[in-house]
Amino acid sequence: MNSNSIAEAAKPYTDYDMIRNHTELPDFPNFRTQLLYTFLHKSSTFIEQSELFALVVSLAQLGLDTHDLVSVTNERKEKAEARSRQLKVLAGDYFSSRFYHLLAQAGQVEMTRQMATAICEVNRLKMNLYTRMRQWKMTADDYMQYSVSIKTQLYLSFSRALEGMxxxxxxxxxxxxxxxxxxxxxxxxxxxxxxxxxxxxxxxxxxxxxxxxxxxxxxxxxxxxxxxxxxxxxxxxxxxxxxxxxxxxxxxxxxxxxxxxxxxxxxxxxxxxxxxxxxxxxxxxxx
Incomplete structure (x- = not known):
């Protein structure tokens, strides 16, 4: 498998007609996932887990990104809009559960812990970002730094694993x-x-x-x-x-x-x- 195949490997977990037909999903985190696979595949220690780790981190990221698409308010009461909102919540939860399940099957307890810690950090950063936005205390540079930090947290879970490079x-x-x-x-x-x-x-x-x-x-x-x-x-x-x-x-x-x-x-x-x-x-x- 090459790095471009990770998105294909994720499709059994993401391609459901109920979701695709009634709501939108975020883009697959291709750049970061391909990059992670490439580096893991170059590591003699993690070459056998490179596909698994790239897949699970992409599913966890999709879960977070899908929840980000859920509207803050539920003012629109149309049936289609309500269904879309509910499916985003459920789809995000489902993608996250797949990441836990796959790591548990592989006995990757430590990686599960590291990923869970990273998810907590993502949520903390998002709360800080939204708070500063509401208070009009945001600059363009701040926004860029927060955006990069939020997108990289899950992938930084592998920094220790790749420190030998x-x-x-x-x-x-x-x-x-x-x-x-x-x-x-x-x-x-x-x-x-x-x-x-x-x-x-x-x-x-x-x-x-x-x-x-x-x-x-x-x-x-x-x-x-x-x-x-x-x-x-x-x-x-x-x-x-x-x-x-x-x-x-x-x-x-x-x-x-x-x-x-x-x-x-x-x-x-x-x-x-x-x-x-x-x-x-x-x-x-x-x-």
């Missing part, structure tokens, strides 16, 4: 790829009016905008056209592309420091969607 290589690669992933997600987000307010661009504009523009941003009833005009005025998309290009260059410099040509090639293959987005911005939706 090049010093700090796992943590550095995980952080670098995840920053690129967040930036790519934020570029897509600004094209969608419905979740613009929960992203990097919103907090960036809130920092650099005029007093009147900040007032507009804080008003939830502001016309989407005005918000889009602010994005254009401050060249937010161009700024995000520049950030992605800079981050990928930093990541590339670190990748080239590995001695194994095969590992370098595999790491570049994982990061190819980032390079494709930088090279052809118009093809962003295809990445």
């Amino acid at each position: 090049k010093p700090n290589s796992w943590d550095d690669m995980l952080n670098g790829y995840t920053r690129c992933e967040v930036l790519l997600d934020e570029l897509r987000r600004i094209e969608r009016d419905r979740d613009f307010r929960s992203g990097w661009a919103f907090w960036h504009l809130l920092q650099i905008g005029t007093k009147e523009e900040r007032r507009q941003l804080q008003n939830e009833d502001t016309d989407p056209g005005k918000l889009r005009a602010l994005l254009h005025k401050y060249n937010v998309k161009a700024t995000l592309f520049q950030m992605l290009e800079s981050q990928f260059k930093t990541l590339s410099d670190k990748i080239r420091q590995f001695d194994s040509e095969k590992l370098v090639a595999e790491l570049y293959q994982i990061g190819e969607p980032f390079l494709r987005a930088i090279s052809a911005p118009r093809a962003l939706e295809e990445v």
